[in-house]
Amino acid sequence: MAVYRQILELAGTAGTDIHDVTGQVNEAVAASGIREGGVLVFTPGSTAAVTTIEYEPGALSDLGRLLEALAPAGGEYAHNQRWGDGNGYSHLRSALLGPSLGAPLAEGRLILGAWQQIVVLDFDNRPRKRRVVVTVQGE
Ligand code: ZN
Numbered sequence: 001m002a003v004y005r006q007i008l009e010l011a012g013t014a015g016t017d018i019h020d021v022t023g024q025v026n027e028a029v030a031a032s033g034i035r036e037g038g039v040l041v042f043t044p045g046s047t048a049a050v051t052t053i054e055y056e057p058g059a060l061s062d063l064g065r066l067l068e069a070l071a072p073a074g075g076e077y078a079h080n081q082r083w084g085d086g087n088g089y090s091h092l093r094s095a096l097l098g099p100s101l102g103a104p105l106a107e108g109r110l111i112l113g114a115w116q117q118i119v120v121l122d123f124d125n126r127p128r129k130r131r132v133v134v135t136v137q138g139e
Contacts, residue, residue, distance in 0.1 A: 001037070001137060001139055002032070002138065002139060004028070004033070004034060004136040006133075007132070008021060008024050008134060009131060009132075010120060010122065010131075012128045012129070012130055014125055014127055018055075018119050018121050019120045019121075019130075020055045020117050020119055021118050021120050021132060022055075025103075025118055025134055026110060028136060029105060029136055032136040034105065034108075034136050034138045034139065035105070035106075035138070036105060036106060037105050037136065037139060038102055038103065039102065039103050039110060039137075040101070040102050040133075041103075041118055041120075041133075042099055042132070043133070044099070045131075046095075047090035047091055047094050047123050047124040047128075048122050049094045049096075050100055050101040050118070051101060052101065052112070052117060053116075053117060054117065055119065067123075070093075070096065071089040071092040071093050071096070073089045073125075077089065077092070079091055085125075087124055087125045089123070090124050093121070094123055101118060103118070
């Protein structure tokens with residue numbers, strides 16, 4: 001079995017950023033030369049997440065509204081009282097969606113739905129440079 005790893009770097013803003021990384025993950029798969037197996041997309045950090053969505057303005061706006069309803073940016077959080085960094089909502093949104101996504105790889109291609117993009121969400125309230133670790137495993 002072969003393992004290929006590539007690190008992506010994404011520049012964020014102080015707001016919620018939703019990066020479509022599908023193209024970059026496909027490039028990593030192509031560079032790996034691996035044809036059968038799986039891909040893990042993981043972001044280290046407790047204020048970011050990885051998921052899939054149809055990357056179009058309506059769905060992105062709806063996702064933003066859902067997250068704002070579940071964990072409002074202006075809400076009261078014990079984390080903020082303890083640390084004073086004001087990003088309690090960012091940690092909760094990250095925990096809800098999770099830091100990684102796995103997808104199967106067959107015949108050298110990711111198996112994704114036609115309108116299913118891989119997105120990295122950066123919820124932090126200050127601009128950060130995010131690392132995303134793409135690991136391709138298989139043969
Ligand atoms: Zn924090």
